[in-house]
Amino acid sequence: MKELSCEEVLIAQMAAADGEEAGFSKEQLAAHLTGCANPQHELKQLQAVDQVLAGHTLSEPSIDLWPAIENRIAKRTRAALHWRPFALIGLLLVVYKLLEMLPARDPGMAFKLVPLVIVVLLFVLIKENPFKINTELVLER
Amino acid sequence: MDDVEAIKKCQQGDREAFRHLVERYQKRAVGHAVAILFNRDDAEDAVQEAFVDAFKAIGAFDTSRTFYQWFYVLLRNRCYKMTARHRPTESLDEALLLVSPRGVADETRFALERALFSLTREEREIVCLKYFNGLSYDELATHLQIPRGTVMSRLFYARQRLQGKLTGVFRREQEA
Numbered sequence: 001m002k003e004l005s006c007e008e009v010l011i012a013q014m015a016a017a018d019g020e021e022a023g024f025s026k027e028q029l030a031a032h033l034t035g036c037a038n039p040q041h042e043l044k045q046l047q048a049v050d051q052v053l054a055g056h057t058l059s060e061p062s063i064d065l066w067p068a069i070e071n072r073i074a075k076r077t078r079a080a081l082h083w084r085p086f087a088l089i090g091l092l093l094v095v096y097k098l099l100e101m102l103p104a105r106d107p108g109m110a111f112k113l114v115p116l117v118i119v120v121l122l123f124v125l126i127k128e129n130p131f132k133i134n135t136e137l138v139l140e141r
Numbered sequence: 142m143d144d145v146e147a148i149k150k151c152q153q154g155d156r157e158a159f160r161h162l163v164e165r166y167q168k169r170a171v172g173h174a175v176a177i178l179f180n181r182d183d184a185e186d187a188v189q190e191a192f193v194d195a196f197k198a199i200g201a202f203d204t205s206r207t208f209y210q211w212f213y214v215l216l217r218n219r220c221y222k223m224t225a226r227h228r229p230t231e232s233l234d235e236a237l238l239l240v241s242p243r244g245v246a247d248e249t250r251f252a253l254e255r256a257l258f259s260l261t262r263e264e265r266e267i268v269c270l271k272y273f274n275g276l277s278y279d280e281l282a283t284h285l286q287i288p289r290g291t292v293m294s295r296l297f298y299a300r301q302r303l304q305g306k307l308t309g310v311f312r313r314e315q316e317a
Binding site (some may be wrong): 004007010011012013015018020021023045046048049050052053054055056057058060061063064065068069070072073076087 | 157175196241242250268270272273277
């Protein structure tokens with residue numbers, strides 16, 4: 001039979017005191033306790049902690065988190081939608097560049113206007129003229 | 142509406158169904174977050190963030206698990222992220238996180254709160270889940286995703302550390 005340490009005995013005794021499976025047989029624990037008084041003393045101290053804890057409960061103030069959660073969901077959804085058009089425009093520009101680099105094709109002059117159209121689209125999207133300096137105080141958007 | 146039905150509706154984008162889940166589990170979630178963070182405001186913040194995470198990820202919900210088991214992992218991640226960022230600094234005088242049974246002095250409650258606050262988050266979590274939420278060892282193992290043996294030893298070391306912090310309380314009780 002394996003020789004148990006004081007710590008193993010204490011852990012097992014605390015588990016038994018909690019009404020749980022101790023992991024070792026009563027005989028194994030008893031064999032240790034006959035030759036060693038340390039765990040008994042410490043067990044009493046740990047059980048005192050148990051008693052102090054057992055009487056207390058966590059306070060439960062009434063809460064309604066839904067309005068705040070709904071707000072956060074809406075905010076995150078908006079934020080997620082916001083970057084998508086920009087990603088699409090970026091992708092369009094990359095595709096354009098790749099097509100332009102194809103040596104065997106000459107897409108013609110009209111094709112050269114594509115980036116310009118994309119940039120105009122971008123300005124329309126952000127609803128702002130980047131070349132205009134706003135002299136008015138903007139408090140809120 | 143039961144959870145399975147609510148989750149199916151949430152997966153189709155129904156926010157009202159999600160509200161149902163929030164209202165059902167928010168109190169338990171705050172209790173569990175307080176167990177880790179030991180700060181009411183941070184706990185509520187973490188719960189809100191975890192519910193937002195849950196709403197976003199509900200499409201990938203594993204139906205073989207219960208909603209709360211799945212949600213608890215998200216909540217725990219949020220709480221741990223929060224503790225990694227900063228240590229809660231709320232004054233424990235004002236926190237009133239615990240409710241004492243009748244006849245127990247405020248000093249004892251306060252000493253216990255301080256003692257719990259001094260534990261590591263893992264120790265505090267396991268102690269709170271066991272004592273204040275009444276979880277068994279097997280439930281703790283499932284909840285925390287650790288072996289049963291680790292539950293036993295972690296609880297033991299946490300109680301040992303609490304015992305060291307509460308010696309003043311025991312001395313006062315003996316004198317009284």
